[in-house]
Amino acid sequence: MxxxxxxxxxxxxxxxxxxxxxxxxxxxxxxxxxxxxxxxxxxxxxxxxxxxxxxxxxxxxxxxxxxxxxxxxxxxxxxxxxxxxxxxxxxxxxxxxxxxxxxxxxxxxxxxxxxxxxxxxxxxxxxxKDYDKRQALREKQDRREAQRAMAAARRRQRL
Incomplete structure (x- = not known):
């Protein structure tokens, strides 16, 4: 086994x-x-x-x-x-x-x-606390938006 x-x-x-x-x-x-x-x-x-x-x-x-x-x-x-x-x-x-x-x-x-x-x-x-949860959610969204912006810039740079 x-x-x-x-x-x-x-x-x-x-x-x-x-x-x-x-x-x-x-x-x-x-x-x-x-x-x-x-x-x-x-x-x-x-x-x-x-x-x-x-x-x-x-x-x-x-x-x-x-x-x-x-x-x-x-x-x-x-x-x-x-x-x-x-x-x-x-x-x-x-x-x-x-x-x-x-x-x-x-x-x-x-x-x-x-x-x-x-x-x-x-x-x-x-x-x-509730405000901590909102802050964490905001930080997560900001990171995601920054990653999208960097990915878009990389794509434009390749063209």
């Missing part, structure tokens, strides 16, 4: 990068049931409402939707159950201390397979 190599993306949380300032990122393993892994291998998951909470010195991932496996039987998992994250003790302690600060939260950014194992990229984040 050949082992998978590399990184295969399952789901991404683009909304998190829009709604939060990302301060620090971590890679964590997930404790999953067999039917969850099979469902993830089909590329089905949603991270949009997900968040991480510390409970009893452990990190737990909440509100991540992994749909039930279509060929599953009575052993199927519930779609929005909480899932334990596998992190080093020092990382858990650091995240727990930082998440206690006002305005800080821990959100999942992406869910993927790395060398055949399910991983989640989580981030320590601080919520953006």
């Amino acid at each position: 050949a082992r998978e190599k590399g990184r295969k993306l399952i789901a991404q949380n683009k909304k998190a990068r829009h709604d939060y300032h990302i301060l620090d990122t971590y890679e964590a393993g997930l404790v999953l049931m067999g039917t969850e892994v099979k469902s993830l291998r089909q590329g089905r998951a949603t991270l949009t409402d997900g968040f991480v909470q510390m409970d009893g010195g452990e990190a737990w991932l909440y509100n991540v939707h992994v749909p039930e496996y279509s060929q599953g039987t009575w052993t199927n998992h519930s779609a929005r159950r909480k899932r334990k994250l596998l992190l080093h003790r020092s990382e858990i302690d650091k995240l727990e201390a930082k998440s206690q600060e006002t305005g800080h939260t821990i959100v999942p950014l992406s869910l993927y397979f790395k060398d055949g194992r399910a991983k989640v990229e989580i981030a320590l984040a601080k919520g953006k």
